Amino acid sequence: MAEKKKTVTVEKQPNATSGLVTMGGKHVNGFVDFIRTQGVIGLAVGLLLGTAAGLLVRSLIDNVIMPPVGLWLGSSEGLDGLAWTIGSTDGVPVSINYGVFLNDLISFAVIALVVYIVFHALGLNKLDKKKE
Secondary structure, three states: OOOOOOOOOOOOOOOOOOHHHHHHOHHHHHHHHHHHHOOHHHHHHHHHHHHHHHHHHHHHHHHHHHHHHHHHOOOOOHHHHOOEEEEEEOOEEEEEOHHHHHHHHHHHHHHHHHHHHHHHHOOHHHOOOOOO
């Protein structure tokens, strides 16, 4: 006996990119198109690189810049060790840790400076200017 072969035709939907996309219907297709056309992947990569750069700058500030500044101001713990004792409660001193605030303020200033330098180095400051 000869075996009969069955032919199966699979029609590809116009906007489908894979088998998973065809299962979800229009919503998944719309989502995939959104990711492709709106640059979501580039945004995600930029966010990851920005986070990594932020960690690097924070490490530079905490481990290289702040210890000498704190030593210069008289604290062995960097700026984090600077505090003003305003009294005590039940024998426990109450203090205002202004060194932590100064540390965060300097960190913000350095990070803002790095963003400014990178922004201008890449020429991104010209993106919003209207063409004449």
